[in-house]
Amino acid sequence: MNLHELKKHYGPVALVTGASSGIGEQFAEVLAEVGFDLVLVARRRDLLNTLSARLTEKFSTITTVVEADLTDAASIDQIMEHCEGLDIGLLVSNAGFGLKGLHQHNAPSQLLDMLMVNCQAPMQLTHRFIPGLRQRQRAGVILTSSVEALMGYPYSAAYAASKAFVSNLAEGLWGELSTEGVDVCAICPGSTDTPAHDLQGIDRSKIDEYMAPREVAELALTHIEDGPVYIVGEKNEHRARALAKMPRRESLPLVREAMQQVLLK
């Protein structure tokens, strides 16, 4: 779908989680540019306020800023309260984070937080929004997954498993909703140039190629009808599909070596 058709199809309001940074910030920017009003969700209110002011100045966007910590189950109610009375036709559940390194070295509390943000939040947000989206009969759901969802990932075992949950959730929902006028798409970006990599201890100098978060957001939005799962970017698609087709006993050692190369010791 052409970016300029999005608002007619899914407007007037979109909700973006993880809008304070990276891919989510770019989802917000692109959607504002094509005329959406926005609900912006993340923990860092200062960044959301700065983004909100910028979008209002540039595009006259009406924004609702929701400071919410998605590791807290109660944050879903909090988000829903802020959305009362808004005609939201596009849900972008994008917030997420990864934990790299040996599984045994990641703190149990962080692993649980990761499941809350990466899995519980999209599961509950879709659960709460779907009745309204079905009623509109022209609506969309984007769930940010990852190329790591397509197979197990040594040194990223729990993160990859959490993203497999996201892609699987999208497939099921696509099956339920594709005849109801609700487009559902899990997007699978590969390496994208956001602060996430530094937070996970990845050596940027060892990554061959990054996609820009703006490009990821634009491609995701223009491919929203290509669900249930869309791998973002031709190179990522080629690489991910080739790996996924190999027997796991061959592909897993390749991924193990690649991960050992890029993780800071």
Ligand SMILES: NC(=O)c1ccc[n+]([C@@H]2O[C@H](COP(=O)([O-])OP(=O)(O)OC[C@H]3O[C@@H](n4cnc5c(N)ncnc54)[C@H](OP(=O)(O)O)[C@@H]3O)[C@@H](O)[C@H]2O)c1
């Ligand atoms: N970068 C990549 O290479 C890559 C590749 C594949 C998939 N992804 C996925 O893309 C999505 C966006 O990541 P990104 O690369 O853009 O990273 P990022 O720049 O670090 O952004 C992550 C976003 O998630 C939000 N978030 C994290 N924990 C949260 C919490 N507890 N409560 C509420 N919001 C929370 C952050 O906001 P606050 O910190 O302000 O709360 C931030 O807005 C994630 O789902 C990630 O797994 C990224």
